[in-house]
Amino acid sequence: MFRTEFDDPEGVRHGGLLTFNYRFAPDGLCTRRQLAAEGLTPGRQPIAAQIKWRRGKRFAYLYRRDLAVPKRPATDAQLRALTKAWVALSTCPSCKTEYGYYIPKRYGECLDCFEQAGA
Structure with missing residues (x-):
């Protein structure tokens, strides 16, 4: 069953930050871990959106994949x-x-x- 509890793709209810339900973020938005798995990092880009779940107690910030930069290798x-x-x-x-x-x-x-x- 699809719940629209946190679905706010315009960012009206959550202080201007686009908010999606768990597993319903649009393509092109990734968490830090998803970017790291691809060898990328958000760089200095701002948070683009967030996903919320578990009655709003859990959340994760989303970043744009097209603005992500490659991770620097350790010296x-x-x-x-x-x-x-x-x-x-x-x-x-x-x-x-x-x-x-x-x-x-x-x-x-x-x-x-x-x-x-x-x-």
């Missing part, structure tokens, strides 16, 4: 910094073992070291 320095951060956050400070996941901040060390300290 070598940025990639090195991300790698360094990953190593720091996935290495246990107690046993110095690097894991394939972040060490839980709740415990401050890997689960093995946490359990040994508690025993």
Whole structure:
């Protein structure tokens, strides 16, 4: 069943911002994630519209695809910094073992070291 609760393609009811129901946005308008999946970013363009769902508690801004610009690739320095951060956050400070996941901040060390300290 089609609900027209948030359908406002002229932007009269929602402060001048074109508003559509979930899955009913016109072609050419995309969310940030949809643009990112295509290797694009909104750039500095303004928000073109929004979609609303779940009784208006959920919403997503839409941007024009034709004004989107290609994403800039990360520099070598940025990639090195991300790698360094990953190593720091996935290495246990107690046993110095690097894991394939972040060490839980709740415990401050890997689960093995946490359990040994508690025993």
